[in-house]
């Protein structure tokens with residue numbers, strides 16, 4: 468941990484897991500750079516962090532575009548002068564309930580362009596910035612869908628399986644360079660993404676989704692944020708290339 472306040476970059480932080488992660492890292496003493504497609508949500512988060520005495524900037528970005536990923540890292544370095552941790556969280560679920568034979572090029576390409584290309588291009592520019600700062604940590608946000616199939620979710624499942632492979636490659640390439648690269652694999656977590664799946668409020672679909680988890684509940688974004696903070700802390704100093712489930716036991720079945 469540097470003497471100056473460490474800097475974290477969090478992608479897709481206007482909502483859900485990214486939002487909770489930004490607040491958790493701000494509370495832990497990090498300076499925060501957040502990105503999103505959603506300008507209003509990003510600006511609101513920065514106001515929230517500053518009101519609590521933290522330092523934060525919002526950088527509008529579309530992570531599916533390589534150039535935006537370069538611009539985001541440059542803007543973070545311009546604002547704070549260093550990068551110590553990067554959380555590649557921006558993601559989309561794609562169109563739900565599309566069987567393989569119903570897939571469209573548009574859905575498959577869009578889902579992979581955000582969830583997979585976005586993580587590749589982010590790491591491409593984050594790694595040199597982390598090296599220049601003396602090392603650091605990357606945490607990619609995968610899913611239980613990174614290691615099991617979910618019917619009707621071909622594009623999402625393919626993207627998350629690939630992100631876990633990419634995480635391991637980046638971990639190997641950087642293991643002796645002071646950069647640890649890990650991923651979290653959340654189960655169902657209460658965010659807008661889950662509301663889009665099962666609707667807001669109680670429903671049979673929400674009950675059935677909760678029942679997929681041996682703990683028989685949906686998780687909170689804060690529970691994922693705490694796991695991400697752990698993977699960026701000295702407490703995880705010998706952990707790299709690992710996929711950490713935050714899933715109430717789903718993957719243990």
Ligand SMILES: NC(=O)c1ccc[n+]([C@@H]2O[C@H](COP(=O)([O-])OP(=O)(O)OC[C@H]3O[C@@H](n4cnc5c(N)ncnc54)[C@H](O)[C@@H]3O)[C@@H](O)[C@H]2O)c1
Nearest residue numbers: 479482483484504529530557558610653655656658659660
């Ligand atoms: N909620 C869950 O149950 C769950 C479970 C497993 C994994 N995840 C993963 O967690 C991550 C966050 O999901 P969430 O549940 O918080 O969803 P969310 O929809 O609440 O938040 C995702 C954020 O990413 C942003 N975003 C989307 N595309 C972007 C792009 N191209 N460039 C920049 N920002 C973009 C959105 O605007 C949004 O603010 C995703 O990678 C998702 O796949 C979520």
